[in-house]
Amino acid sequence: MYCDCFASGDIMDKNNKQMYINFIELEKTMRAVDIIIKKRDGGELTKEEIEFFIQGFNRGEIPDYQASAWAMAVVLKGMSPQETTDLTMAMAHSGEVLDLSSAVRFAVDKHSTGGVGDKTTLVVAPVVAACGLPVGKMSGRGLGFSGGTLDKLESIPGFRVNLSMEEFLSQLSRIGVVVTGQTADLAPADGKLYALRDVTGTVPSIPLIASSIMSKKIAAGARAIVLDVKVGSGAFMKTLPEAQSLAKLMVEIGRLAGRETIALISDMNQPLGEFVGNALELKEAINTLHDQGSKDFREHCLVVAGEMLALGKHASNVQEGMRMAEKALKDGSAWEKFKAFVAAQGGDPSYIEHPDKLPAAPIVSVIEAPRAGYIQKVDAQRVGEAAVLLGAGRTRKGEPIDPAVGIQVHVKVGDEVRQGEPLFTLHARDQASLDLARGHLVQAIGWNEAPVEVLPLFYGVVRAGE
Ligand code: URA
Numbered sequence: 001m002y003c004d005c006f007a008s009g010d011i012m013d014k015n016n017k018q019m020y021i022n023f024i025e026l027e028k029t030m031r032a033v034d035i036i037i038k039k040r041d042g043g044e045l046t047k048e049e050i051e052f053f054i055q056g057f058n059r060g061e062i063p064d065y066q067a068s069a070w071a072m073a074v075v076l077k078g079m080s081p082q083e084t085t086d087l088t089m090a091m092a093h094s095g096e097v098l099d100l101s102s103a104v105r106f107a108v109d110k111h112s113t114g115g116v117g118d119k120t121t122l123v124v125a126p127v128v129a130a131c132g133l134p135v136g137k138m139s140g141r142g143l144g145f146s147g148g149t150l151d152k153l154e155s156i157p158g159f160r161v162n163l164s165m166e167e168f169l170s171q172l173s174r175i176g177v178v179v180t181g182q183t184a185d186l187a188p189a190d191g192k193l194y195a196l197r198d199v200t201g202t203v204p205s206i207p208l209i210a211s212s213i214m215s216k217k218i219a220a221g222a223r224a225i226v227l228d229v230k231v232g233s234g235a236f237m238k239t240l241p242e243a244q245s246l247a248k249l250m251v252e253i254g255r256l257a258g259r260e261t262i263a264l265i266s267d268m269n270q271p272l273g274e275f276v277g278n279a280l281e282l283k284e285a286i287n288t289l290h291d292q293g294s295k296d297f298r299e300h301c302l303v304v305a306g307e308m309l310a311l312g313k314h315a316s317n318v319q320e321g322m323r324m325a326e327k328a329l330k331d332g333s334a335w336e337k338f339k340a341f342v343a344a345q346g347g348d349p350s351y352i353e354h355p356d357k358l359p360a361a362p363i364v365s366v367i368e369a370p371r372a373g374y375i376q377k378v379d380a381q382r383v384g385e386a387a388v389l390l391g392a393g394r395t396r397k398g399e400p401i402d403p404a405v406g407i408q409v410h411v412k413v414g415d416e417v418r419q420g421e422p423l424f425t426l427h428a429r430d431q432a433s434l435d436l437a438r439g440h441l442v443q444a445i446g447w448n449e450a451p452v453e454v455l456p457l458f459y460g461v462v463r464a465g466e
Pocket of ligand 1 (some may be wrong): 113114194203208209210212213
């Protein structure tokens with residue numbers, strides 16, 4: 001890629017020739033080990049060093065052990081905003097960068113940093129598309145205790161998440177909504193690096209998370225991006241200052257890449273909505289698309305959709321966007337869009353028309369409140385981990401998941417509960433996993449004698465230039 005700018009052949013002037021020679025020398029002398037050492041010692045990497053490292057790793061010339069050492073050095077020493085931007089662009093350009101303008105005039109994307117019970121895409125993508133703004137999105141699978149949109153959609157028999165570029169673009173222009181998995185062509189360097197980070201303890205790093213997310217968003221081609229940065233026990237970012245720095249960094253990277261980007265900061269101390277687990281969350285999303293379901297999840301979806309519509313210039317402000325989104329839920333147009341989307345991706349529509357046909361677990365068991373009091377804590381991480389113990393998530397890469405199992409969460413922080421009232425309903429495949437999950441969940445609840453304040457849904461929003 002470097003050579004493009006020197007490819008003027010005959011007209012290459014003396015200066016260009018000298019730069020070219022310098023570059024060739026640089027490529028000859030640059031070594032992965034020196035870049036690792038420089039980062040280990042707290043140095044700031046140049047754009048050329050970052051590109052050299054990412055391209056070499058992507059081509060398989062830099063082995064996993066050097067990439068792991070480098071990632072650990074980044075975790076420990078950090079990266080400047082400039083380094084993070086250079087890393088993002090190097091990973092975005094490690095494969096194709098889609099141009100959606102051949103399919104639609106303007107498309108919007110959304111991305112959550114991952115949480116427990118977060119089925120927002122299943123609702124906001126059809127809602128926003130029903131309001132006339134196309135949504136083209138690459139989604140991921142569950143990671144650790146946090147769920148993934150692709151796994152939830154795959155609860156519908158026949159639903160395909162491996163669309164080709166042509167299918168992606170054609171569905172975006174025909175239906176206005178498409179959700180697929182990351183292909184080998186889009187930001188492949190991030191795909192490789194992420195898999196390595198997952199098993200080398202190098203996920204929790206603000207620059208690595210920011211560049212991983214934004215490289216995929218930039219490669220996927222949407223002009224406007226709404227980020228949902230989760231904060232709390234069930235999120236990667238445990239504290240508000242961490243979530244704020246991640247949000248600011250990603251918004252700045254979006255601005256530098258010419259994409260309109262905003263970041264909401266939302267609560268993930270307790271699970272979002274009422275259900276955790278793939279088919280259970282799909283059913284909850286279907287309920288919300290029928291304008292029913294849990295209040296907190298519906299409100300969360302309306303805010304995200306409102307921001308997407310405002311950023312995509314389909315609404316003059318977020319409040320108007322929220323009103324449009326609410327209308328799409330009430331008049332059934334969002335539901336019709338969801339059905340068209342599922343059918344277009346090969347899903348059997350009878351399963352969403354009759355959600356009772358979706359996979360259901362054979363054992364259903366309730367955990368009751370052992371005492372009366374106010375709920376002080378519903379630890380999202382513990383609930384997510386219990387869902388993994390039931391089989392709703394993976395403990396190893398590529399493992400199959402069980403779409404039927406999961407947890408219904410009956411209480412929210414601030415609720416007053418009487419002894420014997422249900423706290424959780426577990427949906428399990430067998431007695432052994434039920435017992436494990438039950439033991440884990442009991443400790444998810446914290447009690448207080450006196451009333452407890454409810455948790456906010458959002459802690460703020462970061463916009464470019466703020
Ligand atoms: N999601 C991503 O895509 N990448 C990360 O590094 C973390 C969450």
